[in-house]
Amino acid sequence: MSQTWLIVPAAGQGRRMGASKPKQYLTLSGQPILAHTLKRLHGAFPSARLVLCLDNDDHWFAPDWVPFAHWQRVSGGSERMDSVLNALHAMEAQDDDIVMVHDVARPCITHGDLLALYRAAANHPGGALLAMPVADTMKRGNDQGLSVRTESRDGLWHALTPQGFRYALLRRALETARRQNTVVTDEASAVEALGESPQLVSGRRDNLKITHPDDLALATAIIASQALVSQIDETSERCL
Ligand SMILES: Nc1ccn([C@@H]2O[C@H](COP(=O)(O)OP(=O)(O)OP(=O)(O)O)[C@@H](O)[C@H]2O)c(=O)n1
Numbered sequence: 386m387s388q389t390w391l392i393v394p395a396a397g398q399g400r401r402m403g404a405s406k407p408k409q410y411l412t413l414s415g416q417p418i419l420a421h422t423l424k425r426l427h428g429a430f431p432s433a434r435l436v437l438c439l440d441n442d443d444h445w446f447a448p449d450w451v452p453f454a455h456w457q458r459v460s461g462g463s464e465r466m467d468s469v470l471n472a473l474h475a476m477e478a479q480d481d482d483i484v485m486v487h488d489v490a491r492p493c494i495t496h497g498d499l500l501a502l503y504r505a506a507a508n509h510p511g512g513a514l515l516a517m518p519v520a521d522t523m524k525r526g527n528d529q530g531l532s533v534r535t536e537s538r539d540g541l542w543h544a545l546t547p548q549g550f551r552y553a554l555l556r557r558a559l560e561t562a563r564r565q566n567t568v569v570t571d572e573a574s575a576v577e578a579l580g581e582s583p584q585l586v587s588g589r590r591d592n593l594k595i596t597h598p599d600d601l602a603l604a605t606a607i608i609a610s611q612a613l614v615s616q617i618d619e620t621s622e623r624c625l
C-alpha cells in the first residue's frame with residue numbers, strides 16, 4: 386500500500402519579512418508559524434511521514450512543535466528546490482508514494498483544501514497543485530515602475546501549495562531541473578518541463594503565503610476567522 390509523505394520546506398531566511406528571525410518562527414496567534422502549519426497538516430494526514438527541511442544553522446526549531454509520529458529533519462539547500470530535493474533524496478519512499486510539498490509559510494491551509502489536493506494528486510498521473518484563478522487585471526511594469534501593458538489574465542492562476550505528485554515523478558522532475566541548471570520556484574514547474582500537466586485544484590483565497598510584514602496581521606485575522614467559523618460549525622452540529 387502506498388505511503389503518504391509531506392515535505393515542508395522551512396529553511397528560508399525570510400529576507401522579505403525583514404524580521405530578527407526567520408519568518409517561520411514569528412508568533413502568530415500565540416504559536417510560531419511553523420507550529421500552526423504542522424498542526425494543520427497533521428490534522429488532515431495524521432499517519433503521513435513528515436520530512437522537514439531546516440537550515441543547518443537553525444537554532445530556533447523545537448521538536449515539540451512536530452505532532453507527527455514519523456518525521457525526519459533534512460538540511461535545507463540554497464534554493465527552495467534544493468531543500469525539496471534534499472528531502473526526496475533522504476526519503477525511503479516507493480515510486481508510487483504520494484508526496485505533497487507545502488510551504489511552512491502557509492499556515493492558513495485548511496483541512497478541506499488539503500484533502501481536495503490529495504485526492505487530485507492521487508488520481509491524476511501528472512500530479513496536482515492548489516491554485517487560485519487570477520481575479521485582478523494584470524499589468525506588466527518596467528524598471529521605472531510604469532505600466533507598459535496589460536497582460537491577458539485568461540487562464541492565469543496563482544500557484545499555491547500543497548503541490549502533490551507520485552514520488553518517482555517529482556524526484557525525476559527536480560533532478561532534471563537541477564541537471565539543466567534551472568531554478569524552479571515550485572514543483573509543478575519542474576513537472577511541466579517534463580511534458581506532464583499537473584491538475585489545477587481551485588483553492589481558498591485565504592491560503593496566504595506569509596512573505597511581507599503586513600502579511601502577519603492578515604494571517605492573524607484569517608486564523609481568527611477560521612477558528613470562529615469552526616466553532617459555529619461545531620455548535621451547529623451539536624444542535625442537529
Ligand atoms: N532555500 C530555501 C528557501 C525557501 N525555503 C522555504 O520555501 C518556502 C517558500 O519560500 P519563501 O516564501 O520565499 O520563504 P523565504 O525564502 O524564507 O523568504 P525570502 O525569499 O523573503 O527570504 C518557505 O517556507 C521557505 O522556508 C526553503 O525551504 N529553502
Ligand SMILES: C[C@](O)(CO)[C@H](O)COP(=O)(O)O
Pocket residue numbers: 465488543544545546570571572594
Ligand atoms: C511554491 C510557491 O509558494 C507557489 O506560489 C512559491 O513559488 C514560492 O515562492 P518563493 O519565492 O519561494 O516564496
